[in-house]
Amino acid sequence: MADMKQYVQDTLDIITKRDPDQKQFRNTVSKVLETIVPVLEQHPEFKEQKILERMIEPERVVSFRVPWQDDQGEIHVNRGFRVQMNSAVGPYKGGLRFHPSVCLDILKFLAFEQVFKNALTGLPIGGAKGGSDFDPHGRSDSEVMRFCQSFMTELYRHIGPHVDAPAGDIGVGGREIGYLFGQYKRIRDSYDSAVLTGKRVDYWGSLARTEATGYGLLYFVKDMLDDKGISLKDKVIVVSGSGNVATYAMEKAYQLGAKVVTCSDSNGYVYDPDGIDLDAVKEIKQVRRGRIREYVQTHPNAEYHEGCRGVWTVPCDIALPCATQGEIDLDSAKILVEHGVLAVGEGANMPSELPAIDYFQKNHVLFAPAKAANAGGVAVSALEMSQNSERLQWTFEEVDQKLKDIMSNIYKNARMNAEKYADPDDLVAGANITAFVRVANIMLAHGLV
Incomplete structure (x- = not known):
């Protein structure tokens, strides 16, 4: 194990030497590579063929x-x-x-x-x-x-x-x-309609693409909870953000029987103990392109608070950060744990800082990492490419079912590899290992490229 830990450190040193100013890139690579050390131990060919050195350098x-x-x-x-x-x-x-x-x-x-x-x-x-x-x-x-x-x-x-x-x-x-x-x-x-995805439906975009990331997040979280015998029904959910990811995470949460009590934008957040009125949020953000503070004008029981991180002080069963990178710091994580949060599902890209993730895991909070939990968007983007290649457009229900199946497979594979190489509940390691093994094996099959 020490040998492969050194191999990982040597790889990180390459980044530091070549691009000393690229600290975010190095930190991201470090977070991933540290979780795959057990795989490297069992597959020395990855070191012999310098897979890590190749992976960290863009083609x-x-x-x-x-x-x-x-x-x-x-x-x-x-x-x-x-x-x-x-x-x-x-x-x-x-x-x-x-x-x-x-x-x-x-x-x-x-x-x-x-x-x-x-x-x-x-x-x-x-x-x-x-x-x-x-x-x-x-x-x-x-x-x-x-x-x-x-x-x-x-x-x-x-x-x-x-x-x-x-x-x-x-x-x-x-x-x-x-x-x-x-x-x-x-x-x-x-x-060449498949050259860009996220197109409007009338020029060969995919139905369910707008909803995909938010829906996929809830499918993943539901699988994670189901595996522990926990029902999503009647759970109180705190959501950050009010863009596509947050909006459709809220929509699917309601469809699955949960209650969402917050949402936010870059200025602040609203808390509605009666449950967020999703139609009102869509009207404010998608139609009028307004600010979320406008919500309280028509919902007298709701409260508006300036500042974004305060959303994590609201007691909840499930927290879904869907706004931006680094929005949950260690202090926010401690408050969520103190209030009894059961699960955290990352809808945004890397919304939880590393100390926060560590704290969640040490306190046995179920944690769905972004690269797995919010993969629904890119999955349906790839399905859009498939439809474009076939000159076909699938129904919303067809795309949604494929999305559900993909998210279920992501969860199962991450859980399987977490059990095999790390801790059964460490889906961060499980997701990293699943993806790394797939990419590394294909790189080996392609030769020295």
């Missing part, structure tokens, strides 16, 4: 400038990126993020995580991530269109249905996907 990184003009005629120049991390399992797949925080460090750690998340689905997709430091917030439709067209004018050279099929992410929704797809089609003079 390709594309960086480019994105010049565009605003409505006042002023010229702006942003940076564009695509990190194509690993294509062993299939064409690169991963979102595009438009946000001022976007940089190579962030995209590399997201791409690395995406490789493992995509492998968990059992579908033929590799991992990638991309985007720009462009901020679409407050920009007009015409400005967003011009930016997307400029962005795709470079990106189109590096993507394709059998090469790399991006999707949306933070700052990239249906509007942006539409503009990006229109420019790609125009340049390529080809209707």
